[in-house]
Amino acid sequence: MGALDEGHFNVELEESGVNIELGFEEEPETVAAIEDAVKSLLQGLGEDINREGLRRTPLRVAKALREGTGGYRQKVKDIVQGALFPEVGLESGIGHAGGVGGLVIVRDLDLFSYCESCLLPFQVKCHVGYVPSGQRVVGLSKLSRVADIFAKRLQDPQRLADEVCSALQHGIKPTGVAVILQCLHVHFPNFESVSLESSNHHGWVKVLVTSGSGVFENENSDIWGDFLSLLKFRGINVEKAHPRDSSAKCWCPSQATSKTGPANSGMVAAVAAILRSLGEDPLRKELLGTPTRFVKWLMNFKNSNLEMKLNGLVLGRIDTLKSIGEHINSELNLSFWSQCEHHLLPFHGVVHIGYICSEGVNPIRKPLLQSIVHFHGFKLQVQERLTRQIAETVSSLLGGDVMVVVEANHTCMISRGIEKFGSSTATVAVLGRFSTDPAARAKFLQSIPNSTTSGG
């Protein structure tokens, strides 16, 4: 137990074994090594690394990865040490923060971590509880900061929960700590198995993990029940703090992607180099297949992957428009996947297409529209360009009046940088009469149903 020092406790965290630091500073060589590796990946994707949109991508990716794994370079001790303070008037003893069994919880901490299996970020809703002891409470924000140290590493949900729990247990030395994580991982649109016409590869893989120490070690204890009840107040329904099981083991959808074809060995070596630059050991058991899985994910977005297939579909589809009895046709909620060319992180969502079509002319079939969406989606993109390209392609088939709305969640806006959880982006492209007729635009926009973007 630490000694009282001007209202602050100094807990000897170094003795606790949670003072983890992998020991590399902000080194330009590290960033440069990641940049070089990212250039190899872009070239492997058939991209021109000097084109305007990609020129700064290697640096951005290097920065994003360094930021996303900044936890390796932080110490729990630095965060907790100055933020422990006595709750005056409480007796020393077990479970005092307003009485025996007193419980402090912080709910709904939004975190991001990197999946060690595929290198994509995954979203974490973190709930932390602890029962103070020895007149010692910790600044509330520190619970989040400590959790973030472990989130900002290559992780697996259960290990993340265990590390946060153990660090808080050693750092605060309370009677017990409980951690619940609700994790969301993007699905994998495995290009090889996604039919061009399919829109059924949406949403998230979810897993819930728990970790408890001290009085929370027994998951059937009353104190766990109290914790779960406090979550319920806020509509957070964690049915049961179920014991650690295999549910988190293979949660990453990359584990299920097809094994067809070897991955480009130069690209795989580049990803292994990135892992090394982040201070990780690519030979660590859990990371062995990670470079290959990441490359397979990335290859979904290889330039021109879909060209031939789309050409096949487009042939013979050019209908003539007769200008009698026109009305607006719409096809809503076509799903898409794309990869942000700035940060090499996914963005995904839905596309709504409206077009003016004469009566008597067959509207474009939905599968064709879906394939157009996939064609422009499975590339390194920005959302505005994706929107315009879809509009132009549809317009080239119909000869004119097209409106396209794309709604997306950008991982690069959520998992890093500005970290705007829950933000979404809508872009619009209008061609032909939609650009001059506000009533037509309004009619189409009103036909789009509420809450159409994908979410947790």
Ligand SMILES: Nc1nc2c(ncn2[C@@H]2O[C@H](COP(=O)(O)OP(=O)(O)OP(=O)(O)O)[C@@H](O)[C@H]2O)c(=O)[nH]1
């Ligand atoms: N317009 C547009 N911007 C995008 C898209 N995807 C990512 N971006 C933005 O690309 C910009 C790149 O800005 P930079 O300042 O070069 O890179 P950065 O330092 O990583 O930027 P931050 O995201 O602000 O941290 C960011 O503002 C991103 O939000 C997209 O589809 N469309």
Ligand SMILES: [Zn+2]
């Ligand atoms: Zn993963």
